[in-house]
Amino acid sequence: MSAVYRVDLDALARNLARVREAVAPAAPMLVVKDDAYAHGLEPIVRRAVAEGVRWIGAFDVATGAAVRRIAGPDVRIFVWLIGGRDDLAAGVAVDLDLGIGDEALLADLAGLPVEHPARVHLKIDTGLHRNGIRPERWEAALAQTSALVADGHAAFEGIWSHISEASDADDDDARAVFLAARETARAAGLDPRFSHLAASAAGFARGEFREDLVRVGAFSYGIRPAGGPSEGELGIEPIGQLSATVTAVDLAGVHLDIGALHGLPSTLAGRFDVLTPEGPRRVEAIGPTDTVLAPWADAAPGDEIALFGPGALFGVTDLAELVDTIGEEIALRISPTVPRVYVSAHA
Numbered sequence: 001m002s003a004v005y006r007v008d009l010d011a012l013a014r015n016l017a018r019v020r021e022a023v024a025p026a027a028p029m030l031v032v033k034d035d036a037y038a039h040g041l042e043p044i045v046r047r048a049v050a051e052g053v054r055w056i057g058a059f060d061v062a063t064g065a066a067v068r069r070i071a072g073p074d075v076r077i078f079v080w081l082i083g084g085r086d087d088l089a090a091g092v093a094v095d096l097d098l099g100i101g102d103e104a105l106l107a108d109l110a111g112l113p114v115e116h117p118a119r120v121h122l123k124i125d126t127g128l129h130r131n132g133i134r135p136e137r138w139e140a141a142l143a144q145t146s147a148l149v150a151d152g153h154a155a156f157e158g159i160w161s162h163i164s165e166a167s168d169a170d171d172d173d174a175r176a177v178f179l180a181a182r183e184t185a186r187a188a189g190l191d192p193r194f195s196h197l198a199a200s201a202a203g204f205a206r207g208e209f210r211e212d213l214v215r216v217g218a219f220s221y222g223i224r225p226a227g228g229p230s231e232g233e234l235g236i237e238p239i240g241q242l243s244a245t246v247t248a249v250d251l252a253g254v255h256l257d258i259g260a261l262h263g264l265p266s267t268l269a270g271r272f273d274v275l276t277p278e279g280p281r282r283v284e285a286i287g288p289t290d291t292v293l294a295p296w297a298d299a300a301p302g303d304e305i306a307l308f309g310p311g312a313l314f315g316v317t318d319l320a321e322l323v324d325t326i327g328e329e330i331a332l333r334i335s336p337t338v339p340r341v342y343v344s345a346h347a
């Protein structure tokens, strides 16, 4: 026995259908960074492709290449962390859609041998300053891109940006910068096939942010925003359940085979309850490899207890709110040493 992270692929499929409906007529791009938000890249990509997902957001080139191997040639794979010339060449070789927010990468692209046109999505910095081409450099980057299109190095596929989704007013300002940048591009003869700037929250809540593609991570996995609408209001459901097994019962309480080293934050000790056969019991202590619950009469080694997710009293965002973070932080901490187990009625 050991702690397990159980992932319900049928619930994933239902979330993907809900996401598709919510962002229509835009197409959803399933974001799979951080090992598909810790749910495991390969099973998530396989099921998503079987459910008709045609865009996957992979973050970095190595993950993009892995997604290409899993998903085959027909899926569009967008990456936005490109670590220089060799990485760029690797991305072009497996036909990734390249999110380029740095003029140096355009220069690198010009230096590569032309095999087939690289799919370029230019990123305008709309205020987050993470990366992206600053508005004052936009025309220069467009000129560089036009030259790359003219000599066969690039196909101009898209314009994109990332917004904070923390305040509507900031997002509106970012969108204004985005739309102006697109007008400038069109005037320069570069008309993007795909415009994209929203992630889960704005994609669901704000129709004018949907454009052609919405990059959806959190909501696909059923992770609701901290301080925001409930899963029920969003029409999504959590797909991952962390559970552990009773190893011993003693005067201290009921011991489970999970702890902080498995990714359960020790700051949560004393702050949440789990469901036992005799009702809710408090999680009283979280050590490195051992968690102690308040006792119940018939507790016995081998009993399985869900800590969060379906069948538990708390979800990742409920736990996150107790310690002032976001649900993704709780999900991403689950150690790779905790086995992922996939469940599906279709398997």
Ligand SMILES: *Cc1c(COP(=O)(O)O)cnc(C)c1O
Pocket (backbone or CB within 6 Å): 031, 033, 080, 162, 198, 199, 200, 201, 215, 216, 217, 218, 219
């Ligand atoms: C992580 C990420 C997303 C997905 O955000 P969610 O809020 O999880 O939907 C979209 N776009 C970019 C650029 C990202 O880094």
